[in-house]
Amino acid sequence: MDYLTNCLACNSTNFESYEQTIAMMHQNSPTKYNFDRCNDCSLVFLNPRVDEKELGQFYTASYLPYRVEEAWGKYATFVKQDQQKIDKKRVRRLIKHSNLNPQSRILDIGCGKPTFLACLRNKLQANLIGLDFSDEGWKNDPDSYHNIDLRTGEIADLGNEKPMDVITMWHYLEHDYQPQQHLNQLLNYSHANTKLIVEVPNFNSYTRKKFGKHWSGYHTPRHTALYSPNNIELMLKNSGWKVDEILTYGTLNPYTLHWMSLMEQKGINWSDSMEPRFIGYVLGMVLNAPLYLFQNYFSMGFMTIVARPL
Numbered sequence: 001m002d003y004l005t006n007c008l009a010c011n012s013t014n015f016e017s018y019e020q021t022i023a024m025m026h027q028n029s030p031t032k033y034n035f036d037r038c039n040d041c042s043l044v045f046l047n048p049r050v051d052e053k054e055l056g057q058f059y060t061a062s063y064l065p066y067r068v069e070e071a072w073g074k075y076a077t078f079v080k081q082d083q084q085k086i087d088k089k090r091v092r093r094l095i096k097h098s099n100l101n102p103q104s105r106i107l108d109i110g111c112g113k114p115t116f117l118a119c120l121r122n123k124l125q126a127n128l129i130g131l132d133f134s135d136e137g138w139k140n141d142p143d144s145y146h147n148i149d150l151r152t153g154e155i156a157d158l159g160n161e162k163p164m165d166v167i168t169m170w171h172y173l174e175h176d177y178q179p180q181q182h183l184n185q186l187l188n189y190s191h192a193n194t195k196l197i198v199e200v201p202n203f204n205s206y207t208r209k210k211f212g213k214h215w216s217g218y219h220t221p222r223h224t225a226l227y228s229p230n231n232i233e234l235m236l237k238n239s240g241w242k243v244d245e246i247l248t249y250g251t252l253n254p255y256t257l258h259w260m261s262l263m264e265q266k267g268i269n270w271s272d273s274m275e276p277r278f279i280g281y282v283l284g285m286v287l288n289a290p291l292y293l294f295q296n297y298f299s300m301g302f303m304t305i306v307a308r309p310l
Helices: 052-058 068-096 115-123 179-189 206-214 229-238 254-266 275-296
Strands: 015-022 032-038 044-046 105-109 127-132 149-152 164-170 190-201 241-247 302-309
Touching: 015 044, 015 206, 068 115, 068 164, 068 275, 105 115, 115 127, 164 179, 179 190, 179 229, 190 229, 206 254, 229 241, 229 302, 254 275
Parallel strands: 105 127, 105 164, 127 149, 164 190
Antiparallel strands: 015 032, 032 044, 190 302, 241 302
């Protein structure tokens, strides 16, 4: 196990145990994992953490994000269409916060299955780079990602790469074991006007308060830190970045967190087919839609941060 002696956001040593949860979206296990909370900046972080080389046991073939067709059966097309809507929202977010041209350079960190970059490629001409620790997201479908520079490795492996105009992190930072170090490394691939766009779960949100230890934003033990607006801004500052804007929402529908949290509360077997649950999922989304319309004013589950080098 990997024990932290300093807060990931403010580097304080003043923290204490806050919550214990079991592994989420995983086979049933009695093991509980501890989250500490910093008494100085209120960051909630996993401590101790699973050793990085052992994380593979939590990313098995039954892991829900890896098995769209298998998990949702005859409803898989609807799930794929939803991902396309998410990608389009991300493209619009990027375009809104940057001035792009065919020479622009865009880096997506933690690109996974790089559908966002493919959507961006179809919208505009630019130099697109995707970085992930694994090529599992694209190796079996290379034709879908032509004209995209996809790489495996860490940020430091970018080498002598030219500066980027936009760097995106869509639900990457909450997984990062060394966020300050990696954010600081990104300055080597930035210029004065580079925009950094980060989307993460928001600990200070309605769904977290509603579901408590069952909140799927913990995503135990894959998520190492649960950020709130104040501490993510502080961490970015400590890493050499200045926050321009923090939005109370992301590109993901906050009902997604609601439903997954409800399923965690019920203790479902995540390796089972989700097909029988699809109608209930849609019905719940419709019934809760009026509430989640308020995400533009109060965070319901996610937040988006736009920053630039200090």
